[in-house]
Amino acid sequence: MGFKELIPALPPLRLLQQSIRSDRVGHAYLFSGSDRSSLELAALAMSKAMNCLPASSQGSSSHGGDFCDACQQCHRISKHQHGDVQWIRPESKSRIITIEQVRTMLSTLHLKPNDARYKVWVIVDADRMHSQAANAFLKTLEEPPGATLLLLLTTHRDRLLDTIRSRCLNLHFSGESLDRLAKEHQEWLHPLIEKLASQPNGILEKYQALDILSSRLASIRHTIEQNMKERFLSPLPKDAEASLKKKREEEMKAAIEAEYRRSRSEHLSAMQWWLRDRWLKSIDQNASRLAFPSVNLSDEATGHSHSHPAMLANMKILEDLQRALQTNVQEALALEVHLLKLQL
Numbered sequence: 001m002g003f004k005e006l007i008p009a010l011p012p013l014r015l016l017q018q019s020i021r022s023d024r025v026g027h028a029y030l031f032s033g034s035d036r037s038s039l040e041l042a043a044l045a046m047s048k049a050m051n052c053l054p055a056s057s058q059g060s061s062s063h064g065g066d067f068c069d070a071c072q073q074c075h076r077i078s079k080h081q082h083g084d085v086q087w088i089r090p091e092s093k094s095r096i097i098t099i100e101q102v103r104t105m106l107s108t109l110h111l112k113p114n115d116a117r118y119k120v121w122v123i124v125d126a127d128r129m130h131s132q133a134a135n136a137f138l139k140t141l142e143e144p145p146g147a148t149l150l151l152l153l154t155t156h157r158d159r160l161l162d163t164i165r166s167r168c169l170n171l172h173f174s175g176e177s178l179d180r181l182a183k184e185h186q187e188w189l190h191p192l193i194e195k196l197a198s199q200p201n202g203i204l205e206k207y208q209a210l211d212i213l214s215s216r217l218a219s220i221r222h223t224i225e226q227n228m229k230e231r232f233l234s235p236l237p238k239d240a241e242a243s244l245k246k247k248r249e250e251e252m253k254a255a256i257e258a259e260y261r262r263s264r265s266e267h268l269s270a271m272q273w274w275l276r277d278r279w280l281k282s283i284d285q286n287a288s289r290l291a292f293p294s295v296n297l298s299d300e301a302t303g304h305s306h307s308h309p310a311m312l313a314n315m316k317i318l319e320d321l322q323r324a325l326q327t328n329v330q331e332a333l334a335l336e337v338h339l340l341k342l343q344l
């Protein structure tokens with residue numbers, strides 16, 4: 001998958017591709033938008049485009065400033081196994097990017113890339129930078145080393161220091177994430193909502209809907225576990241020390257949990273968007289800006305007319321569920337309790 005495939009979902013990538021083609025890439029970008037995973041996707045694409053092997057051997061212009069997604073560089077970047085493309089994220093407990101994390105980054109920044117053309121640092125949730133960390137970082141933004149690209153990602157652009165914002169080229173990715181959301185979630189979400197809507201007070205149908213959601217979540221967890229095993233354990237040599245193995249396994253566990261939570265939250269967001277669509281449609285048959293424009297919502301709703309407050313209450317239930325899952329509540333129980341409350 002290259003820029004071509006991504007641009008329909010993430011239009012600002014077109015600008016990045018143009019700047020690569022014309023050899024006018026900035027040294028620091030701020031990607032903002034409501035959907036973190038879209039921003040990460042954009043950062044991955046940019047990292048690959050800057051370092052793709054076929055692209056560089058042919059000169060970036062003849063390659064159209066794109067990336068192949070198949071060469072060794074692209075492959076390692078996709079798997080987060082490229083030493084020259086590093087990601088910083090808020091630390092799990094405090095959800096803060098610490099001064100230590102920034103110092104580690106700064107200490108390697110002036111070194112030449114090992115085997116990439118560009119060294120890339122991606123800072124996820126850049127707004128979570130501790131103020132000390134942000135200040136340390138600022139100096140580098142003023143005088144960036146060569147062959148370096150800094151990509152700052154934020155879902156809360158307003159929380160970033162002005163001084164940081166103004167030193168980056170800003171790209172905003174709002175709204176586009178909806179297309180991706182619809183593509184990824186329509187298929188499993190459709191039967192679930194149909195179940196809920198088929199029999200508004202049917203307890204059996206609600207449990208069937210719960211089953212659909214639970215098995216979907218089980219399958220994404222499985223996929224995440226497989227991917228993380230490959231990322232954390234496969235690179236270990238066979239004769240690796242037990243202590244190293246143990247450390248990696250612990251890191252892997254934390255990464256699985258974080259990624260699973262992110263994905264679960266996205267699944268529930270998709271459901272929220274769907275419910276929002278239904279609500280919009282009930283107010284205005286010609287409503288635009290729907291998240292799932294290709295779904296015929298009026299079919300689902302045949303026979304039932306629900307009040308607007310009831311529809312709003314459904315969205316609120318999903319919000320409560322998201323909030324509950326951020327605590328240490330038991331997942332299966334939280335899903336059951338909240339899903340049974342929905343009135344479609």
Ligand SMILES: [Zn+2]
Pocket residue numbers: 051052053054055067068069070071072073074075
């Ligand atoms: Zn490539």
